[in-house]
Amino acid sequence: MEEAIIKVSELSIWSGIAAVGFGILFNIPRKTILVVFFLGLAAGLVKFFLIDLNINIVLSTLVAASFVGILSSPLAHKVHHPPVVFSIPAVIPMIPGYYAYETVLSIMSFTFMEKDPQKRMELMASIFFNGFTTIFILIAITIGVSLPLLLSRKETVKKNDGK
Amino acid sequence: MDKLKKTADLLLDISSLLMVSGANTNRINLSLTRFATTLNCQAYSMVTHKTLVLTVTDNETEATFTRVKKIPKYQINFSTISSISRASWSALSEDWTIAQIEKELQTIKSQGRYPRAIVLIAVSLAGAGFCNIFKGDYLNMLVAFISTLLGLYILQTAHNHKINGNIATFLASFSASFIASLGVSYSLGSHPQAALATSVLFLVPGVPLINSFTDLLDNNILNGMVRFTNGAMTFLSIALGLFITMLIFQLN
Numbered sequence: 001m002e003e004a005i006i007k008v009s010e011l012s013i014w015s016g017i018a019a020v021g022f023g024i025l026f027n028i029p030r031k032t033i034l035v036v037f038f039l040g041l042a043a044g045l046v047k048f049f050l051i052d053l054n055i056n057i058v059l060s061t062l063v064a065a066s067f068v069g070i071l072s073s074p075l076a077h078k079v080h081h082p083p084v085v086f087s088i089p090a091v092i093p094m095i096p097g098y099y100a101y102e103t104v105l106s107i108m109s110f111t112f113m114e115k116d117p118q119k120r121m122e123l124m125a126s127i128f129f130n131g132f133t134t135i136f137i138l139i140a141i142t143i144g145v146s147l148p149l150l151l152s153r154k155e156t157v158k159k160n161d162g163k
Numbered sequence: 164m165d166k167l168k169k170t171a172d173l174l175l176d177i178s179s180l181l182m183v184s185g186a187n188t189n190r191i192n193l194s195l196t197r198f199a200t201t202l203n204c205q206a207y208s209m210v211t212h213k214t215l216v217l218t219v220t221d222n223e224t225e226a227t228f229t230r231v232k233k234i235p236k237y238q239i240n241f242s243t244i245s246s247i248s249r250a251s252w253s254a255l256s257e258d259w260t261i262a263q264i265e266k267e268l269q270t271i272k273s274q275g276r277y278p279r280a281i282v283l284i285a286v287s288l289a290g291a292g293f294c295n296i297f298k299g300d301y302l303n304m305l306v307a308f309i310s311t312l313l314g315l316y317i318l319q320t321a322h323n324h325k326i327n328g329n330i331a332t333f334l335a336s337f338s339a340s341f342i343a344s345l346g347v348s349y350s351l352g353s354h355p356q357a358a359l360a361t362s363v364l365f366l367v368p369g370v371p372l373i374n375s376f377t378d379l380l381d382n383n384i385l386n387g388m389v390r391f392t393n394g395a396m397t398f399l400s401i402a403l404g405l406f407i408t409m410l411i412f413q414l415n
Contacts (some may be wrong), residue, residue: 014291027243027277092349098297108406142372149377
Protein backbone atom coordinates (compact mmCIF):
# COMPACT_ATOMS: atom_id res chain seq x y z
CA MET A 1 0.00 0.00 0.00
CA GLU A 2 2.78 2.38 1.01
CA GLU A 3 4.66 1.55 -2.17
CA ALA A 4 1.57 2.35 -4.21
CA ILE A 5 1.21 5.74 -2.53
CA ILE A 6 4.84 6.62 -3.28
CA LYS A 7 4.43 5.48 -6.89
CA VAL A 8 1.21 7.48 -7.35
CA SER A 9 2.75 10.62 -5.85
CA GLU A 10 5.85 10.36 -8.03
CA LEU A 11 3.73 9.97 -11.16
CA SER A 12 1.55 12.90 -10.08
CA ILE A 13 4.53 15.19 -9.51
CA TRP A 14 5.79 14.39 -13.00
CA SER A 15 2.28 15.08 -14.32
CA GLY A 16 2.48 18.51 -12.70
CA ILE A 17 5.88 19.15 -14.29
CA ALA A 18 4.59 18.03 -17.69
CA ALA A 19 1.60 20.36 -17.30
CA VAL A 20 3.86 23.33 -16.55
CA GLY A 21 6.13 22.45 -19.49
CA PHE A 22 3.19 22.58 -21.87
CA GLY A 23 1.88 25.68 -20.17
CA ILE A 24 5.13 27.45 -20.93
CA LEU A 25 4.91 26.25 -24.53
CA PHE A 26 1.44 27.86 -24.66
CA ASN A 27 2.86 30.99 -22.99
CA ILE A 28 0.64 31.04 -19.90
CA PRO A 29 0.89 34.10 -17.64
CA ARG A 30 3.70 33.84 -15.10
CA LYS A 31 1.34 34.02 -12.13
CA THR A 32 -0.56 30.91 -13.21
CA ILE A 33 2.46 28.58 -13.39
CA LEU A 34 2.03 27.40 -9.79
CA VAL A 35 -1.72 26.92 -10.29
CA VAL A 36 -1.05 24.83 -13.41
CA PHE A 37 1.49 22.71 -11.52
CA PHE A 38 -0.89 21.91 -8.68
CA LEU A 39 -3.84 21.36 -11.01
CA GLY A 40 -1.75 18.95 -13.10
CA LEU A 41 -0.58 17.22 -9.93
CA ALA A 42 -4.12 16.94 -8.58
CA ALA A 43 -5.37 15.54 -11.87
CA GLY A 44 -2.53 13.00 -11.78
CA LEU A 45 -3.39 12.01 -8.20
CA VAL A 46 -7.04 11.42 -9.11
CA LYS A 47 -6.20 9.48 -12.27
CA PHE A 48 -3.45 7.24 -10.91
CA PHE A 49 -5.33 6.58 -7.69
CA LEU A 50 -8.36 5.40 -9.67
CA ILE A 51 -6.13 3.27 -11.93
CA ASP A 52 -4.57 1.79 -8.77
CA LEU A 53 -8.08 0.76 -7.70
CA ASN A 54 -8.30 -1.19 -11.00
CA ILE A 55 -10.69 1.25 -12.62
CA ASN A 56 -10.47 1.41 -16.40
CA ILE A 57 -8.08 4.07 -17.72
CA VAL A 58 -10.76 5.74 -19.88
CA LEU A 59 -13.08 6.21 -16.92
CA SER A 60 -10.22 7.36 -14.68
CA THR A 61 -9.19 9.91 -17.29
CA LEU A 62 -12.77 11.16 -17.62
CA VAL A 63 -13.06 11.64 -13.87
CA ALA A 64 -9.66 13.37 -13.60
CA ALA A 65 -10.36 15.67 -16.57
CA SER A 66 -13.80 16.60 -15.19
CA PHE A 67 -12.13 17.29 -11.87
CA VAL A 68 -9.86 19.80 -13.62
CA GLY A 69 -12.79 21.27 -15.53
CA ILE A 70 -14.93 21.70 -12.43
CA LEU A 71 -12.09 23.12 -10.36
CA SER A 72 -10.95 25.60 -13.01
CA SER A 73 -14.08 27.79 -12.88
CA PRO A 74 -13.82 28.86 -9.20
CA LEU A 75 -10.02 29.06 -9.62
CA ALA A 76 -10.49 31.43 -12.57
CA HIS A 77 -12.45 33.83 -10.36
CA LYS A 78 -9.81 33.62 -7.68
CA VAL A 79 -6.70 34.32 -9.78
CA HIS A 80 -8.50 36.51 -12.39
CA HIS A 81 -7.49 34.58 -15.48
CA PRO A 82 -9.92 32.77 -17.81
CA PRO A 83 -10.28 29.04 -17.02
CA VAL A 84 -8.82 27.78 -20.34
CA VAL A 85 -5.44 29.22 -19.37
CA PHE A 86 -4.87 26.56 -16.75
CA SER A 87 -7.38 23.83 -17.54
CA ILE A 88 -5.89 22.94 -20.94
CA PRO A 89 -2.23 22.60 -19.81
CA ALA A 90 -3.36 20.59 -16.77
CA VAL A 91 -5.03 17.86 -18.84
CA ILE A 92 -2.24 17.57 -21.43
CA PRO A 93 -0.29 14.99 -19.31
CA MET A 94 -3.23 12.61 -19.70
CA ILE A 95 -2.73 12.31 -23.47
CA PRO A 96 -2.56 8.58 -24.30
CA GLY A 97 0.85 8.69 -25.96
CA TYR A 98 1.77 5.09 -25.26
CA TYR A 99 -1.46 3.68 -26.69
CA ALA A 100 -1.06 5.85 -29.78
CA TYR A 101 2.51 4.61 -30.16
CA GLU A 102 1.45 0.96 -29.84
CA THR A 103 -1.24 1.56 -32.46
CA VAL A 104 1.23 3.04 -34.95
CA LEU A 105 3.72 0.26 -34.23
CA SER A 106 1.11 -2.46 -34.78
CA ILE A 107 -0.10 -0.87 -38.01
CA MET A 108 3.49 -0.72 -39.24
CA SER A 109 4.22 -4.37 -38.40
CA PHE A 110 0.91 -5.52 -39.83
CA THR A 111 1.34 -3.68 -43.12
CA PHE A 112 5.03 -3.99 -43.85
CA MET A 113 6.69 -6.69 -41.79
CA GLU A 114 4.69 -9.59 -40.35
CA LYS A 115 3.88 -12.53 -42.66
CA ASP A 116 2.71 -15.19 -40.18
CA PRO A 117 -1.16 -15.28 -40.21
CA GLN A 118 -1.43 -16.08 -36.48
CA LYS A 119 0.74 -13.10 -35.51
CA ARG A 120 -1.14 -10.90 -37.98
CA MET A 121 -4.36 -11.73 -36.11
CA GLU A 122 -2.72 -10.65 -32.86
CA LEU A 123 -1.59 -7.43 -34.51
CA MET A 124 -5.15 -6.78 -35.71
CA ALA A 125 -6.37 -7.13 -32.14
CA SER A 126 -3.61 -4.82 -30.96
CA ILE A 127 -4.47 -2.18 -33.58
CA PHE A 128 -8.13 -2.19 -32.55
CA PHE A 129 -7.56 -2.30 -28.81
CA ASN A 130 -4.86 0.39 -28.70
CA GLY A 131 -6.46 2.54 -31.39
CA PHE A 132 -9.86 2.68 -29.74
CA THR A 133 -8.36 3.16 -26.28
CA THR A 134 -6.44 6.16 -27.68
CA ILE A 135 -9.58 7.64 -29.22
CA PHE A 136 -11.71 7.05 -26.12
CA ILE A 137 -9.11 8.62 -23.81
CA LEU A 138 -8.87 11.66 -26.10
CA ILE A 139 -12.67 11.99 -26.07
CA ALA A 140 -12.70 11.57 -22.27
CA ILE A 141 -10.14 14.37 -21.89
CA THR A 142 -12.01 16.82 -24.14
CA ILE A 143 -15.44 16.06 -22.68
CA GLY A 144 -14.14 16.11 -19.14
CA VAL A 145 -12.39 19.44 -19.43
CA SER A 146 -14.83 21.32 -21.65
CA LEU A 147 -18.27 20.29 -20.38
CA PRO A 148 -17.90 21.90 -16.92
CA LEU A 149 -16.56 25.04 -18.64
CA LEU A 150 -19.53 25.15 -21.01
CA LEU A 151 -22.00 24.61 -18.18
CA SER A 152 -20.47 27.28 -15.96
CA ARG A 153 -20.41 29.83 -18.75
CA LYS A 154 -24.02 30.92 -18.21
CA GLU A 155 -22.93 33.09 -15.29
CA THR A 156 -20.41 35.01 -17.38
CA VAL A 157 -23.00 35.74 -20.04
CA LYS A 158 -25.52 36.89 -17.43
CA LYS A 159 -23.09 39.37 -15.94
CA ASN A 160 -22.51 40.70 -19.42
CA ASP A 161 -26.24 41.24 -19.99
CA GLY A 162 -26.47 43.19 -16.78
CA LYS A 163 -24.61 46.08 -18.29
CA MET B 164 -18.15 57.30 -40.03
CA ASP B 165 -14.56 57.76 -38.99
CA LYS B 166 -15.37 56.58 -35.50
CA LEU B 167 -17.12 53.48 -36.86
CA LYS B 168 -14.17 52.69 -39.11
CA LYS B 169 -11.81 52.96 -36.18
CA THR B 170 -14.09 50.78 -34.05
CA ALA B 171 -14.29 48.12 -36.75
CA ASP B 172 -10.52 48.05 -37.16
CA LEU B 173 -9.99 47.80 -33.43
CA LEU B 174 -12.51 44.99 -32.99
CA LEU B 175 -11.04 43.08 -35.94
CA ASP B 176 -7.59 43.46 -34.46
CA ILE B 177 -8.80 42.08 -31.14
CA SER B 178 -10.59 39.11 -32.69
CA SER B 179 -7.72 38.14 -34.95
CA LEU B 180 -5.34 38.34 -32.00
CA LEU B 181 -7.66 36.05 -29.99
CA MET B 182 -7.99 33.66 -32.92
CA VAL B 183 -4.25 33.19 -33.46
CA SER B 184 -3.66 32.87 -29.71
CA GLY B 185 -5.91 29.81 -29.54
CA ALA B 186 -9.26 31.08 -28.25
CA ASN B 187 -12.43 29.26 -29.26
CA THR B 188 -15.14 30.91 -31.34
CA ASN B 189 -17.42 31.59 -28.42
CA ARG B 190 -14.73 33.49 -26.52
CA ILE B 191 -14.08 35.65 -29.58
CA ASN B 192 -17.76 36.51 -29.96
CA LEU B 193 -18.05 37.19 -26.23
CA SER B 194 -15.08 39.58 -26.24
CA LEU B 195 -16.44 41.31 -29.34
CA THR B 196 -19.80 41.84 -27.64
CA ARG B 197 -18.17 43.23 -24.51
CA PHE B 198 -15.95 45.70 -26.36
CA ALA B 199 -18.75 46.72 -28.74
CA THR B 200 -21.11 47.37 -25.80
CA THR B 201 -18.42 49.54 -24.22
CA LEU B 202 -18.08 51.56 -27.43
CA ASN B 203 -21.87 51.95 -27.71
CA CYS B 204 -22.33 49.93 -30.88
CA GLN B 205 -23.19 46.43 -31.99
CA ALA B 206 -20.84 44.00 -33.68
CA TYR B 207 -21.81 41.09 -35.91
CA SER B 208 -18.99 38.84 -37.01
CA MET B 209 -18.24 35.83 -39.11
CA VAL B 210 -15.22 34.01 -37.80
CA THR B 211 -13.42 31.56 -40.04
CA HIS B 212 -9.98 30.02 -39.82
CA LYS B 213 -8.32 32.34 -42.33
CA THR B 214 -10.59 35.40 -42.54
CA LEU B 215 -12.74 37.57 -40.28
CA VAL B 216 -15.80 39.51 -41.49
CA LEU B 217 -17.20 42.12 -39.14
CA THR B 218 -20.02 44.63 -39.30
CA VAL B 219 -20.40 47.31 -36.63
CA THR B 220 -23.64 49.25 -36.18
CA ASP B 221 -23.77 52.46 -34.21
CA ASN B 222 -26.48 52.26 -31.55
CA GLU B 223 -27.60 55.89 -32.06
CA THR B 224 -27.24 56.69 -35.75
CA GLU B 225 -27.68 53.10 -37.00
CA ALA B 226 -24.85 53.70 -39.45
CA THR B 227 -22.99 50.52 -40.34
CA PHE B 228 -19.50 49.71 -41.43
CA THR B 229 -18.15 46.37 -42.68
CA ARG B 230 -14.58 45.19 -42.88
CA VAL B 231 -12.74 41.98 -43.72
CA LYS B 232 -9.42 40.97 -42.23
CA LYS B 233 -7.01 38.18 -43.04
CA ILE B 234 -5.85 36.26 -39.99
CA PRO B 235 -2.06 36.09 -39.54
CA LYS B 236 -0.06 33.00 -38.58
CA TYR B 237 -1.33 31.00 -35.61
CA GLN B 238 0.77 30.93 -32.47
CA ILE B 239 -0.80 29.80 -29.22
CA ASN B 240 -0.46 32.43 -26.50
CA PHE B 241 -2.59 32.06 -23.39
CA SER B 242 -1.22 35.26 -21.85
CA THR B 243 -2.83 37.24 -24.67
CA ILE B 244 -6.18 35.51 -24.20
CA SER B 245 -6.04 36.21 -20.50
CA SER B 246 -5.06 39.88 -20.91
CA ILE B 247 -7.77 40.53 -23.49
CA SER B 248 -10.36 38.87 -21.27
CA ARG B 249 -9.36 41.06 -18.32
CA ALA B 250 -9.28 44.17 -20.52
CA SER B 251 -12.79 43.42 -21.78
CA TRP B 252 -14.10 43.29 -18.21
CA SER B 253 -12.36 46.52 -17.18
CA ALA B 254 -13.49 48.22 -20.38
CA LEU B 255 -17.08 47.27 -19.66
CA SER B 256 -17.09 48.30 -16.00
CA GLU B 257 -15.02 51.48 -16.40
CA ASP B 258 -16.51 52.64 -19.72
CA TRP B 259 -13.25 52.85 -21.64
CA THR B 260 -12.89 55.02 -24.75
CA ILE B 261 -11.52 53.81 -28.07
CA ALA B 262 -8.15 55.39 -27.32
CA GLN B 263 -7.92 53.57 -23.99
CA ILE B 264 -8.72 50.21 -25.57
CA GLU B 265 -6.21 50.83 -28.36
CA LYS B 266 -3.53 51.66 -25.84
CA GLU B 267 -4.26 48.52 -23.81
CA LEU B 268 -4.17 46.44 -27.00
CA GLN B 269 -0.74 47.82 -27.86
CA THR B 270 0.49 46.87 -24.38
CA ILE B 271 -0.91 43.36 -24.79
CA LYS B 272 0.71 42.98 -28.21
CA SER B 273 4.10 44.07 -26.89
CA GLN B 274 4.12 41.42 -24.14
CA GLY B 275 6.93 39.01 -24.88
CA ARG B 276 6.95 35.25 -24.77
CA TYR B 277 9.14 33.09 -22.56
CA PRO B 278 12.75 32.99 -23.83
CA ARG B 279 13.48 30.20 -26.29
CA ALA B 280 15.91 28.42 -23.96
CA ILE B 281 13.36 28.30 -21.13
CA VAL B 282 10.69 26.92 -23.45
CA LEU B 283 13.11 24.27 -24.70
CA ILE B 284 14.04 23.13 -21.19
CA ALA B 285 10.49 23.25 -19.82
CA VAL B 286 9.04 21.22 -22.70
CA SER B 287 11.89 18.71 -22.55
CA LEU B 288 11.25 18.29 -18.81
CA ALA B 289 7.60 17.73 -19.70
CA GLY B 290 8.77 15.05 -22.14
CA ALA B 291 10.79 13.40 -19.37
CA GLY B 292 7.72 13.60 -17.12
CA PHE B 293 5.61 11.89 -19.77
CA CYS B 294 8.23 9.17 -20.00
CA ASN B 295 7.96 8.59 -16.25
CA ILE B 296 4.16 8.36 -16.59
CA PHE B 297 4.60 5.69 -19.27
CA LYS B 298 6.74 3.59 -16.87
CA GLY B 299 10.17 4.65 -18.12
CA ASP B 300 13.14 4.71 -15.74
CA TYR B 301 15.56 7.64 -15.31
CA LEU B 302 17.75 6.61 -18.27
CA ASN B 303 14.65 6.50 -20.51
CA MET B 304 13.63 9.88 -19.19
CA LEU B 305 17.02 11.26 -20.19
CA VAL B 306 16.55 9.90 -23.72
CA ALA B 307 13.06 11.43 -23.86
CA PHE B 308 14.48 14.74 -22.61
CA ILE B 309 17.19 14.86 -25.28
CA SER B 310 14.93 13.82 -28.15
CA THR B 311 12.23 16.34 -27.16
CA LEU B 312 14.90 19.04 -26.90
CA LEU B 313 16.17 18.33 -30.39
CA GLY B 314 12.69 17.94 -31.89
CA LEU B 315 11.43 21.19 -30.41
CA TYR B 316 14.61 22.99 -31.48
CA ILE B 317 14.01 21.86 -35.05
CA LEU B 318 10.32 22.83 -34.86
CA GLN B 319 11.18 26.34 -33.63
CA THR B 320 13.87 26.78 -36.28
CA ALA B 321 11.46 25.63 -38.99
CA HIS B 322 8.82 28.08 -37.73
CA ASN B 323 11.38 30.89 -37.78
CA HIS B 324 12.13 30.07 -41.42
CA LYS B 325 8.38 30.15 -42.16
CA ILE B 326 8.29 26.54 -43.35
CA ASN B 327 4.80 25.02 -43.79
CA GLY B 328 3.47 23.97 -40.37
CA ASN B 329 2.77 20.35 -41.25
CA ILE B 330 6.20 19.87 -42.81
CA ALA B 331 7.78 21.45 -39.72
CA THR B 332 5.81 19.02 -37.53
CA PHE B 333 6.93 16.11 -39.69
CA LEU B 334 10.59 17.14 -39.48
CA ALA B 335 10.37 17.56 -35.70
CA SER B 336 8.57 14.24 -35.24
CA PHE B 337 11.07 12.43 -37.43
CA SER B 338 14.15 13.84 -35.70
CA ALA B 339 12.79 13.39 -32.17
CA SER B 340 11.75 9.79 -32.80
CA PHE B 341 15.05 9.10 -34.59
CA ILE B 342 17.05 10.03 -31.47
CA ALA B 343 14.72 8.04 -29.23
CA SER B 344 15.01 5.03 -31.56
CA LEU B 345 18.75 5.00 -31.00
CA GLY B 346 17.85 4.36 -27.35
CA VAL B 347 15.67 1.43 -28.44
CA SER B 348 18.27 -0.14 -30.70
CA TYR B 349 20.95 0.07 -27.97
CA SER B 350 18.26 -0.97 -25.43
CA LEU B 351 19.05 1.80 -22.97
CA GLY B 352 17.22 1.58 -19.65
CA SER B 353 14.42 -0.78 -18.65
CA HIS B 354 11.75 0.47 -21.01
CA PRO B 355 13.29 2.20 -24.07
CA GLN B 356 9.98 2.05 -25.97
CA ALA B 357 8.51 4.49 -23.46
CA ALA B 358 11.10 7.10 -24.48
CA LEU B 359 10.23 6.59 -28.15
CA ALA B 360 6.51 6.92 -27.46
CA THR B 361 7.00 10.15 -25.50
CA SER B 362 9.56 11.76 -27.79
CA VAL B 363 6.89 13.08 -30.18
CA LEU B 364 4.23 14.04 -27.63
CA PHE B 365 5.25 17.71 -27.48
CA LEU B 366 3.77 18.02 -30.99
CA VAL B 367 0.29 16.78 -30.03
CA PRO B 368 -2.31 19.40 -31.08
CA GLY B 369 -4.10 19.56 -27.74
CA VAL B 370 -5.41 23.12 -28.05
CA PRO B 371 -6.95 22.77 -31.56
CA LEU B 372 -8.62 19.50 -30.56
CA ILE B 373 -10.11 20.81 -27.30
CA ASN B 374 -11.22 24.02 -29.06
CA SER B 375 -12.70 21.94 -31.84
CA PHE B 376 -14.80 20.05 -29.34
CA THR B 377 -16.06 23.15 -27.53
CA ASP B 378 -16.86 24.79 -30.89
CA LEU B 379 -18.86 21.74 -31.96
CA LEU B 380 -20.77 21.76 -28.66
CA ASP B 381 -21.45 25.48 -29.15
CA ASN B 382 -22.95 24.75 -32.57
CA ASN B 383 -20.06 26.48 -34.31
CA ILE B 384 -19.93 23.39 -36.47
CA LEU B 385 -17.86 24.82 -39.33
CA ASN B 386 -15.13 26.19 -37.09
CA GLY B 387 -15.19 23.00 -35.04
CA MET B 388 -14.66 20.90 -38.16
CA VAL B 389 -11.87 23.17 -39.39
CA ARG B 390 -10.07 22.93 -36.06
CA PHE B 391 -10.57 19.17 -35.98
CA THR B 392 -9.16 18.78 -39.49
CA ASN B 393 -6.25 20.97 -38.51
CA GLY B 394 -5.51 18.76 -35.50
CA ALA B 395 -5.90 15.63 -37.63
CA MET B 396 -3.38 16.97 -40.15
CA THR B 397 -0.90 17.54 -37.33
CA PHE B 398 -1.53 14.01 -36.09
CA LEU B 399 -0.87 12.64 -39.57
CA SER B 400 2.41 14.58 -39.78
CA ILE B 401 3.50 13.19 -36.41
CA ALA B 402 2.56 9.64 -37.42
CA LEU B 403 4.41 9.98 -40.73
CA GLY B 404 7.63 10.98 -38.96
CA LEU B 405 7.23 8.07 -36.54
CA PHE B 406 6.45 5.64 -39.40
CA ILE B 407 9.61 6.53 -41.27
CA THR B 408 11.76 6.13 -38.15
CA MET B 409 10.22 2.73 -37.50
CA LEU B 410 10.88 1.66 -41.08
CA ILE B 411 14.51 2.76 -40.84
CA PHE B 412 15.05 0.96 -37.52
CA GLN B 413 12.84 -2.02 -38.46
CA LEU B 414 11.03 -1.87 -35.09
CA ASN B 415 8.28 -4.33 -34.33
